Each structure stands twice: as structure tokens, then as C-alpha cells.
Amino acid sequence: MHQTRLSIVLPTFNECANIEPIVSQLLPLGQDYSLEILFIDDDSADGTAEAILRLSHQYPCIRLIRRVGRFGLSSAIKEGILDATGDLIMVMDCDGQHDPSAVARTVATLLASDLDLLIGSRFHPDAEILGLSPARQRNSNLANALARFSLPRYRQLTDYMSGFFALRPERAMAYVRQIDVSGFKFLYELLALSHGQLRVGEIPLAFQPRISGESKLNLAVVWDLGISILHTLLLRSVPRRAISFALVGATGIMTHLMLYGLGHRLLGFTFEQAQSMAVVGAATSNFLINNSLTFRAQQLRGAPLFFGLIRFLLVTSLGMMANVGISSAFYRSFRSEALLAMFAGIAVDFVWKYAASSRFVWNTP
Numbered sequence: 001m002h003q004t005r006l007s008i009v010l011p012t013f014n015e016c017a018n019i020e021p022i023v024s025q026l027l028p029l030g031q032d033y034s035l036e037i038l039f040i041d042d043d044s045a046d047g048t049a050e051a052i053l054r055l056s057h058q059y060p061c062i063r064l065i066r067r068v069g070r071f072g073l074s075s076a077i078k079e080g081i082l083d084a085t086g087d088l089i090m091v092m093d094c095d096g097q098h099d100p101s102a103v104a105r106t107v108a109t110l111l112a113s114d115l116d117l118l119i120g121s122r123f124h125p126d127a128e129i130l131g132l133s134p135a136r137q138r139n140s141n142l143a144n145a146l147a148r149f150s151l152p153r154y155r156q157l158t159d160y161m162s163g164f165f166a167l168r169p170e171r172a173m174a175y176v177r178q179i180d181v182s183g184f185k186f187l188y189e190l191l192a193l194s195h196g197q198l199r200v201g202e203i204p205l206a207f208q209p210r211i212s213g214e215s216k217l218n219l220a221v222v223w224d225l226g227i228s229i230l231h232t233l234l235l236r237s238v239p240r241r242a243i244s245f246a247l248v249g250a251t252g253i254m255t256h257l258m259l260y261g262l263g264h265r266l267l268g269f270t271f272e273q274a275q276s277m278a279v280v281g282a283a284t285s286n287f288l289i290n291n292s293l294t295f296r297a298q299q300l301r302g303a304p305l306f307f308g309l310i311r312f313l314l315v316t317s318l319g320m321m322a323n324v325g326i327s328s329a330f331y332r333s334f335r336s337e338a339l340l341a342m343f344a345g346i347a348v349d350f351v352w353k354y355a356a357s358s359r360f361v362w363n364t365p
Contacts, residue, residue: 006033007086010094011076013042019051025100035061040080042071075181090166098164116171116198120164120205127204150232153196192232244294256282287312
């Protein structure tokens with residue numbers, strides 16, 4: 001009789017102290033399944049990979065994929081699923097917040113059903129939430145409400161951001177292959193791409209406090225989620241990076257207007273002088289924010305950040321010159337419409353900045 005092969009995918013980044021406890025709780029699953037425990041490590045600096053390697057010498061079911069020069073939760077999950085060999089694939093965090101004892105229950109439920117995807121939900125009516133602060137729980141509730149609005153074909157779900165789920169690869173793999181790994185929440189992207197074609201269910205999850213280490217939740221994660229939801233609401237017709245670049249550009253407009261006001265009204269600069277100062281200042285602000293958010297996977301640091309800024313200003317100088325030229329011509333023709341003149345230049349500048357900087361500064365197509 002064929003024994004079901006179960007692959008468990010665990011993305012890791014600086015989770016050294018959590019490896020042995022997680023493995024010790026997962027190994028008993030080998031009594032019921034042909035087990036594969038697959039760690040995808042983003043070149044951790046705390047000895048995570050070394051701890052996994054030591055255990056892999058003792059337990060042949062443990063595999064390590066060590067990633068150098070690429071990182072991110074969604075891309076780690078995608079790589080793990082694509083490399084997994086199981087009949088069923090389980091994805092879970094390695095920080096101890098997902099109770100390993102729930103894996104057996106999740107897999108058994110999926111095997112006994114005709115579902116393609118089974119999600120461990122933190123917000124199911126029968127779930128226990130011990131590992132979320134009240135503030136994070138409120139934020140998660142808001143994020144789930146926005147996700148539910150953007151995914152009407154999966155409106156019955158309660159946790160679109162879960163990192164704990166099991167799937168049948170033969171039914172989900174076509175969608176997994178399409179997932180944009182620049183996003184953070186893999187499950188949300190999988191649901192959005194499948195357009196209601198996957199049969200999805202949920203089971204309650206006991207969400208535990210973290211065993212060790214620090215949460216990876218930060219501004220970039222929240223930003224990614226917002227971009228994912230907007231991307232879906234726009235029917236995925238606009239590239240994710242273009243949406244992010246445009247939102248950052250909106251903050252640049254505010255910077256631009258403030259610098260123009262400073263130069264023109266307080267310092268007595270002419271329109272052209274104030275506009276030139278504002279264009280360069282807003283471009284610098286946009287570069288720094290885009291480096292942290294839009295192009296986080298290619299983020300520049302240290303000396304490369306400084307030279308990247310210089311390269312960005314040089315590469316985008318054509319757009320900035322067009323900005324100043326067009327806005328100045330508009331202002332000379334319509335002397336009372338300084339605001340419209342600035343926006344006319346900004347519109348031209350944005351298109352050039354996105355296309356040129358993506359290719360020549362952060363080396364993305």
C-alpha cells in the first residue's frame with residue numbers, strides 16, 4: 001500500500017534557536033507518512049543553516065535549501081513548494097507560533113476531503129489566539145476585511161494572511177508557478193491568482209507566542225500587503241512595482257510642493273529655480289523610499305546606496321529636465337497656474353523615472 005508522502009516547507013531567517021524544537025515535534029509524523037522536512041533558509045547569520053545541516057545528518061528526511069543573494073517569505077515558500085516531492089505539501093512558520101501538533105490534523109482533514117487547499121485560520125470562531133497583541137489583532141482584522149473585499153469568490157474565509165496551510169500540488173501548482181514573489185503574503189497571492197478555482201477550506205488554529213527570535217513584521221510587510229490588495233482590485237492589470245512606485249511618487253509630490261513653497265515663497269527663487277530644487281529633492285526622497293519598499297529585494301546599502309542615488313539622479317535627469325522644461329513652459333503660458341504647471345511636469349517625469357530606474361538602478365526589467 002502506498003504511503004502518502006508529506007512535505008513540510010519551513011522558511012527560515014535567523015531562527016537557529018527554533019530549529020530543534022520544531023524538528024522534534026514534526027519527526028513523529030514519519031510514523032504515518034513518508035516525511036520530508038524542507039527548510040528554505042535566507043542565508044541566516046545566526047547559525048540556522050548549520051543547525052539544520054547537523055540535524056539532516058541524523059535524520060535523512062530533513063533537507064536544506066540555502067539561498068544566497070535572494071530573500072523574502074513569499075519567494076522562500078514558492079521555492080520550497082516547487083522543490084518539494086510530497087503528495088501533499090504543508091507550509092508553516094518556523095517560529096513556534098504554529099502548533100506542530102496541528103499538522104497531523106490538517107493533513108488528515110485534507111486527505112479525507114475533496115479540498116485542494118486547507119488553511120489553518122487564526123480567526124476561525126473556534127481558534128485560539130495567544131501569539132498576537134491586541135494591536136496586531138486589530139490590524140489583522142482590518143487586513144482580512146480588505147482582503148475579503150478584494151477576493152469575493154473566497155468570501156467565506158476568515159484568514160487570508162495565514163502562513164499555515166496544506167495543499168494538493170497537482171491542483172495548485174499552476175497557480176503557485178505564477179505567484180509574484182515580490183509580495184509578502186503567499187496565501188493571499190495564491191487565492192487571488194486562482195480566481196475561485198481552488199476548493200478551499202479552513203480549520204481553527206491555536207496561534208502560539210513565538211518560541212524565540214524576533215517577528216519579521218515591519219513597515220515593508222504592511223506595504224507589500226497593501227500593494228497586493230490594490231494589485232488585485234486593479235484586476236492585476238498594472239504591475240505591482242508600478243503601483244508601489246506610484247504610491248511612493250505621491251509622497252514625492254508632497255515633498256515637491258513643500259520644497260517649491262520653501263524656495264519660491266520663503267527664499268525668493270524664481271519659478272524655474274524653485275522648481276529645479278523641488279524636482280531634485282523629491283527625486284532623492286523617492287529614491288530612498290523606493291529603495292526600502294518598492295525594490296526591497298534589490299535594496300542598496302552603504303556605499304552602493306550613495307552611488308545608487310548618484311546613478312538614479314543621472315539616469316532620471318532626462319525626466320527631471322523634461323519636468324522643469326514642460327512645467328516652466330506651462331507656467332509662462334498660464335502665469336496663474338503654477339500648481340497645474342508642476343503637475344504637468346511631474347506626470348512626464350514619473351513615466352521616465354519608473355522605466356529608467358527599474359532597469360538601470362535596481363536592475364529589474
